[in-house]
Amino acid sequence: GESVGLHLPTLSVQEGDNSIINCAYSNSASDYFIWYKQESGKGPQFIIDIRSNMDKRQGQRVTVLLNKTVKHLSLQIAATQPGDSAVYFCAGLGPTDKLIFGTGTRLQVFP
Amino acid sequence: EAQVTQNPRYLITVTGKKLTVTCSQNMNHEYMSWYRQDPGLGLRQIYYSMNVEVTDKGDVPEGYKVSRKEKRNFPLILESPSPNQTSLYFCASRDRATNEKLFFGSGTQLSVL
Numbered sequence: 108g109e110s111v112g113l114h115l116p117t118l119s120v121q122e123g124d125n126s127i128i129n130c131a132y133s134n135s136a137s138d139y140f141i142w143y144k145q146e147s148g149k150g151p152q153f154i155i156d157i158r159s160n161m162d163k164r165q166g167q168r169v170t171v172l173l174n175k176t177v178k179h180l181s182l183q184i185a186a187t188q189p190g191d192s193a194v195y196f197c198a199g200l201g202p203t204d205k206l207i208f209g210t211g212t213r214l215q216v217f218p
Numbered sequence: 219e220a221q222v223t224q225n226p227r228y229l230i231t232v233t234g235k236k237l238t239v240t241c242s243q244n245m246n247h248e249y250m251s252w253y254r255q256d257p258g259l260g261l262r263q264i265y266y267s268m269n270v271e272v273t274d275k276g277d278v279p280e281g282y283k284v285s286r287k288e289k290r291n292f293p294l295i296l297e298s299p300s301p302n303q304t305s306l307y308f309c310a311s312r313d314r315a316t317n318e319k320l321f322f323g324s325g326t327q328l329s330v331l
Contacts, residue, residue, distance in 0.1 A: 141318070150325050153319050
C-alpha cells in the first residue's frame, strides 16, 4: 500500500549547525513530494517540493534530496536557526492524486 | 493576502451536539480538503472536494459530513460528535490545475466531552 514515514520523532541540533531530516516512502508510483513545516499552534506551511524526475532541489537555506532507488527523501537545513524549531513532515502524492503524509520529526534548536 | 480561514480556532462541546467548522479560501482553488491530526498518526484525510458539488470520502470519513455549494467554502459538519472526534482539524486547498501544493488553515482544536 501507499505510505510515507519519517525516521526520527525528534532531532536536536545546535544553532548554526546543519540539520538533516529523513523520510522514507513505500509507494513507487509517487512522483511528487513536499516538505511542510508546522510551528506550534499553526497550520503546516509549505517549504519545498520535488518531482521524481529530479534528485535534488534547493531553496533558501533548504535542500531536498530524493533517492528513488531506496525510496528515501531528506530535507537539509543549512545554518539552523531558533526559528527553524518546528515539526517537519514529508508528503507524497499517491496514484489517486491524494497527498499522503508522514508523522513528522520535531526539530529542536539549542543555542 | 492569500489564505485559508477556519473558524473557530478552539471549540469545546458535548457529545451529540451538532457543530460546524467553517473553512473559506480566497485563492479560487478548485480542490479543498479536511484533515484531522492526532499524536503519532499524522494528518489523515476526512473528506475532499475536487470542485463545487463534488465531494468524496477520505481515509476517516465516519461521523463527518461536508458540503461544497460554493467554490470558496467547504464546511465540516459533525452531526453527533463523540469523544473520539476530539482532535486538531485542518482545512486545506490547492489549485489542482497548476500544482500540488496544499495551503493549510491555522487549525481548529476540537474537544468533545
